Amino acid sequence: MQTENKEFIGIDVSKKTLDIAIGQNGAFETIDNEPKVIRHFVSSLEQKNISQVIIESTGGLEMPVIKALSEASIPVALINPARVRHFAKATGLYAKTDRLDARILALYGKSIELRPYSPPSEEKLELSDLGSRRRQLLEIIVAEKNRFQAMPRLQEHIKKHLTWLLEEVQEIEAKIEALLISSEEWKEKRELLISCKGVGKVTAFTLLAELPELGSVNRKEIASLVGVAPMNHDSGRRRGKRTTHGGRSKVRSVLYMATLSATRYNPAVRKFYNRLIENGKKKMVALVAAMRKLLTILNAMIKNKQLWQADFA
Secondary structure (H helix, E strand, C coil), X not given: CCCCCCEEEEEEECXXXXXXEECCCCCEEEEECCHHHHHHHHHHHCCCCEEEEEEECCCCCCHHHHHHHHHCCXXXXXXXXXXXXXXXXXXXXXXXXXXXXXHHHHHHHHHCCCCCCCCCCHHHHHHHHXXXXXXXXXXXXXXXXXXXXXXXXXXXXXXXXXXXXXHHHHHHHHHHHHHHHCCHHHHHHHHXXXXXXXXXXXXXXXXXXXXXXXXXXXXXXXXXHHCCCCECCEECCEECCCECCCCCHHHHHHHHHHHXXXXXXXXXXXXXXXXXXXXXXXXXXXHHHHHHHHHHHHHHHHHHCCCCCCCCC
16 A cells, blocks of 8 residues: 555656656646756655655656666656556546646546566666667668668668678677676676577677566576567456467567577476477467566576576576
8 A cells, every 4th residue: 555645756757858747636837858947846845744756758868867866765666658648538638738748647546556666776777779770780780781771772882881881880789798798797797698409699798788677587587578478368258269469579679689599509498398399389478488488597597597408488
């Protein structure tokens, strides 16, 4: 049960402003989304009896206010916008304005017990950004290679651009390597991860950057975080198909590629995958189950600080 005399604050974040609602019926104000203004606002909250501040994930625009709140030891919850919209509709609130969104966030925090959010360190943010930039450049390289074939008259120009792009990828990979080497914790975890057949350097650094919970939660929680946990669709006597939903897409993408490799070279995952296929499961269903299997193995390896062994699974 939530403490009644504590306030829940909802903050709707945009590029230029923060719309702040104190509970469902309390004060409302709009401030600039700038560090100096945010610091002044956070200092004013230190006098209040606050249970939690609820903020939607907005692609990074929310990080300055989250950082300031965390430094002031004010509890913060970072939530998926889709969940808030479903909650709003469930309570009959279909309208959408910045003021109303902030009120709904406060109500959502009061109604549902939310996990406190701890902002990642600067190093983790940098690693995540480098990984994202590497992925973007690789997508551009694929597009340019396609244009190279389609535009014979511009091949020399495209070739120069491809050379520059490949150099940029190499530079980013060198920065990622330097960042990983600088941390004893990351070095140890990476060695554990890449000891598992099917897991390469890209999968390892993506897991380190995007899935810090790896090794600290149980297998069901880690599968849910990534979005490979099966969800039931049953009603009465009907037994619907199990599906997966949500989760961290960056992690899921690299885990998919790692699992494709693991179904060939990792004996535990290969045996598990082949058994599902033999039992009549569709290939994609079996592959998602194998992703969950591989993730469970990696989670246990990090938790127990144990290198991969043939009989580990």
